[in-house]
Amino acid sequence: MIAMRSLTVLGPRRVEWRDLPPVSLREATDALVRPLASAVCDLDRHLVHESPLEPPYALGHEAVGEVVDVGSAVSGLQPGDRVVIPCHINCGVCAECSRSMPGACSAVPPFASYGTPAGGSWGGLFDELVRVPWAEHGLVPLPPGLDPVMAASCSDNLVDAYRAVSPALRADPDAAVLVVGGTPTFGLLTVLACTALGSTAVHYVDRDPRSVEKAAALGARATLIDSYSERIQGRYDLTVDASAHPKGLRCALTSARPGGTCVSRSVFFTEPALPYLELYSSGVTFVTGPPHITPFAPEVLRLIDSGALDPSPLIAGPYGYDDAPDVLLDPPAGKPVFTASRR
Known part of the structure; x- marks a missing residue:
């Protein structure tokens, strides 16, 4: 039996x-499915460097791949298809999947996903x-001709960033948006999503x-801050916590206007x-939860395919798969993507 390589977290920086x-x-x-292009999520960096979950476990939860084989009950896919x-x-x-909430699917344990052991072992x-x-x-399905490297982060980060802002901006294209950054790429992907929606x-x-x-290069008004203050001055209809920091979350929550919305995609x-009394007095709606990729990825893929959404300014690489351990231990700015012929 020929062995299969798996990129494995063994402990902090291992x-x-x-x-x-x-x-x-x-x-x-x-x-x-054989992955063709695999991207590094911001969470992956944390898992490698801090290892807050019990190792060992396979890493990685963002990829475009090629279908290799299908079961007898699968009729809509065939070998050779390229897919997110x-x-x-x-x-x-299930009830949750039917409500466009596949990240909360009731047929599997909570947090069931690739690349972590939190909801079982899925590789x-x-x-x-x-x-x-x-x-x-x-x-x-990947649109014909779309480069897998461009779409690799549609497994999680890019669709999640888009979903953080699209409900508010679809309802009001002129809504004022504040993105509280801090993670390597999620906040910047959120800026890209806002731009694609015409904000x-x-x-x-x-x-x-x-x-x-x-x-700033992506089109946002951008401000360097020394620390996460209690509130960013302005009147923001939507704030997005992309900090992965408790004080960043508080900053995003308290910076939303009365009756506004704060969305957090940070993993703590x-x-x-939480500043509960302040939120109570202002009536801010707080939205969080896992990414729900499957129902919304087609919309994001269409935007990438049309050129309205271009993730290339944030992509680092592509690197070869063999380089993944070294790159993850000393990651570059941006979102590393790996692709190459396998052995």
Whole structure:
């Protein structure tokens, strides 16, 4: 039996390729997919450097792949199809999936996804081969001719950033948006999403001068801050916490106008304190939750394919898959993407 390589987290700053038995079809609704381009999520950096979850486990939850094999009950996919592999595992038919909330699918444990052990062992999207359960519900076709490198982050970050702002900007294209940055790329992806939706009133704040410079280049009004203050001055209809910092979350919450909305996509491994009385008095709506990729990825893919949404300014690489451990230990600015012929 030929071994399959899997990029594996072994502990803080310990990540390496390991040989594992190859995956195979288990159910008639499964598909096997070979990743063609794998992207590094901001969370992946944290998992590699801090290792807050119990190792070892396969890393990676953003990739575009090629279908290799399908189960007997799969009729809408065939070998050779190129697909986005959403980060979450979902059945597509339960009550939550039917409400366009596949990240909360009731057929699998909470947090079931590729690249972490939190909701079971599903492998990672750097693996040479990935088993996708409920494949017809769990894979999103790539538009013909679209470069997999451009779409790799549609498994999570790019669609999640788009969903953070699209409801508010669809309802009111002139809504004033504040993005509280701090993560390597999610806040900047949010700026890209705002631009793709035609927003001209985006304010980006961050403690990192390189991110502030990049946000300005992407079309935002960008401000370098020394720390996350209680409130950013202005009247913001929508604020987005992209800081992954408790004080950044508080800043985003308190900066929303009365009756406004704050969306947080930060992942916290401890419980952040919330300024409840201040939120109560202002009536701010707080929105959080896991990414729900499958229903909304097609819309984002169409925007990329049309040129309205261009993630290339934030892509680093592409690098070869063999370089992944070294790149993850000393990541560049931007979102690293890996692609190459496999061994």
